[in-house]
Amino acid sequence: MSKLKIKWNSDKIVSLSAMSISIFTLIIFIYQTNLMSKQNYLSILPYVQISISEDKAHKTFSLDIKNHGVGPAIIESVIIYYKGEKHDLRDYDNYLYNYLKSEMPILDSVNFFSSSTLDRGIAIPANSNYNVFKVFESERDYDLLTKSLGELLRKGLRYEITYRSIQDERWIIHSNSEGPQKLD
Structure with missing residues (x-):
């Protein structure tokens, strides 16, 4: 069996880094949207x-x-x-x-x-x-x-x-x- 070897060059490293940063940014954006929704809910709460x-x-x-x-x-x-x-x-x-x-x-x-x-x-x-x-x-x-x-x-x-x-x-x-x- 031959193992598939990934050849790491600068283009692949930059591409992988950009994708990782994009996914991390998406997670932060979803979290912030959730916090804003909770804040909006609490900002109109009568007591x-x-x-x-x-x-x-x-x-x-x-x-x-x-x-x-x-x-x-x-x-x-x-x-x-x-x-x-x-x-x-x-x-x-x-x-x-x-x-x-x-x-x-x-x-x-x-x-x-x-x-x-x-x-x-x-x-x-x-x-x-x-x-x-x-x-x-x-x-x-x-x-x-x-x-x-x-x-x-x-x-x-x-x-x-x-x-x-x-x-x-x-x-x-x-x-x-x-x-x-x-x-x-």
Whole structure:
């Protein structure tokens, strides 16, 4: 048997080196593209939490949705659970305060408040707050709201907010969760 001998000359060495460098460059390019894709994904990731602010000295109570992420959060649905029943906030014109008044009619007498809708499709920008409702400048209204809300929570009032990113990835937060949970 004769062995095939490769004759190494400068042309073959240069050609082989060029091919090796090209393959190595292709591997680096694929790796960089993968890193850029991951960076793009993380650059639009919303992270939503519910925030309650109470200032008894100034008679202010505020419920906000905060987006601590780096991309906008787009609200898809808000569901309230109370006394074993499921309530879609759309049945209350997307106002959480309207739902609270339906369960605690005494809240209808609160005068100093502002309220916002939680309509499907509302976008909460990155690093911002969206005020759901706020009671201010009235000790009577502040006391009435905090006592009523406390009673509703003791009786089992819970919420569930589903939202998505601009890449249509969906998350959900619950009143008893420690953070958003990704939905498949």
